[in-house]
Amino acid sequence: MSPTPKNEVPETSDEVTLKYKEIVKANGINDEVSQVLINSSGLQGEGFASQANYVTINFKNPKVKPLNLFVKSLTANSTHSDMLKESKLFEKESRFFMEYVPAAKEFCKSKGCEGLVDMYPKCYYGDNDMVVFENLVVGKGYVLLKKVEQQDLDAVR
Incomplete structure (x- = not known):
């Protein structure tokens, strides 16, 4: 991801910033958040009913590396969003990654x-x-x- 020019830093609402502060804290990261930046991932058309963004969380302590996140969320298309909500697709995906993957690693x-x-x-x-x-x-x-392009397992690794 290329850095956002300083004069084009996107503003993030207080509500969204608070949501990411809660997510960070719930994951055991207790450093104080100074800024939450949200940028488009540029992945157009990759998800049929979701949009993808890059989120960078900067901390007040300059020695703490920023946390870089990839976020999938609902699109503005209410038909697709309603379908995802009804099927609980995001809930199922997060459960796979938060429960199955750690259990498989263990x-x-x-x-x-x-x-x-x-x-x-993660x-x-x-x-x-x-x-x-x-x-x-x-x-x-x-x-x-x-x-x-078709990928084999070696290319993916």
Whole structure:
């Protein structure tokens, strides 16, 4: 993600900032948040009924690295949003990442296969309106592969 020019820093409402402060605190991060920046991910048409944004959380302590998040949320299209809410798609996705993946990691560790499911991002939060993940592109150097090209397991790794 390219940095936002200083004169174009998007403003984030107090309500949204408070929501992300609560998410950070619920995940055991007790550093004081100074700023929450939300930018479009540029992933147009990737989700048929969701939109994706990059969220950067800056902390007051300059020694604390910013937290980079990838957030999927409902679109303005009420038909698609209602369908997602009715099917509880975001809730199911967050449950997979917040319950199944950690359990799978523990199971693999107990069998001596640590790191087997490390390809999944950490899920910080999920409800019926949004899912908040760590941003693997910014945080761990992952890259997005072209969907139109077929990928095998080695390429994905």
